[in-house]
Amino acid sequence: MATYVLVHGGSHGGWCYQRVARRxxxxxxxxYAPTxxxxxxxxxxxxxxxDLDAHITDVVQVLRYEDLDDVILVGHSYGGMVITGVADRALDRVGHLVYLDAATPANGQSLADLAPELMAASRASARVIDGVELVNFPGEGPMPHYGLTDPxxxxxxxxxxxxxxxKCFAQPLRLENEASLRGIPQSQIVCTSTLxxxxxxxxxxxxxxxxxxDIDTGHDLMITEPEAVADLLRQVAAV
Structure with missing residues (x-):
């Protein structure tokens, strides 16, 4: 038996992993699929x-308060930024990193650095609400349906x-244990079109x-191809 912590991407929530988690x-x-x-x-x-630090802390706290060890930590899209930071801060609790069509940052990089054109397109429709600059409103932005085509x-x-x-996309990731972090085994599950x-x-x-x-599907592959994603995650646990 393995322990998976599934971290979603921007504008999503733990709900997006329902089909994978069930399998x-x-x-x-x-x-665990925290939001x-x-x-x-x-x-x-x-x-x-x-910001990014707050989201890293969200997941670190799940690991600590649930007493999780040797976790297979999965991050989708922006979630790749988050899981990299989590592994840096909780090295003793993470056994494997899985990047699910996700950002794979180095120290000092932000998501805006890694995907400048996509992030610029997202920010073009930004709105400030209650003092918070928000992007990727429902149905808007460069990926309004995140690669989904089925109605x-x-x-x-x-x-x-x-x-x-x-702020989450603009904040650079700060790593304190990058050498040790790079020693954690990692897997990459990507969409064929992004390769x-x-x-x-x-x-x-x-x-x-x-x-x-690679899986030939849209960006939200945990929704479009849950069986394929779950099967690959089971393979990771079997290594």
Missing amino acids: LRSAGHDV LTGVGERAHLLGPDI DDIAWLAPKITPHPW PHRDPADLEPARTAGRLW
Whole structure:
């Protein structure tokens, strides 16, 4: 039995992993899918202090208060920023990192640095509400439906999307234990369409270890291909 902590991307919540989590739990694994502060069902906690550090702390606290060890930590999209920071701060609790079509940052990089064109397009429609600069409103931005094409999937996704604080995307990640962090085994599960646009160096550790996989689907692959994603996550646990 393995323990998975599934971290969502921008404007989503733990809800986006329902289909994957169901499959992993049915195989006997423990699964946690926390929602980051200020989005999803925790949107009512949105405030001007919500940034990348706050989201890293959200997940670190889950690991500590649930007494989780040897965790397979999975991050989708912006969640790659979060899980990298979590592993840096909780090295003794993380056994494997899985980047799910996700950002793979180095020390000092922000998501805006890693995906400048996409983030610029997101910020172009920013609005300030209650003192918080928000982007990626439902149905807006460069990926209004996050790669979903099935009408039923879109109908399920659309009412759950919440705008995301821009501060999270602009804040550089600060690592204190980068050398040790890079020693944690990692896997990459990416969308086939994004492979040509990725830095080969970011993928090399997973490729060398035989844990680089691609799925021909849209960005929200945990929604469109939950069986394939769950199967690959089970393979990670079996290594």
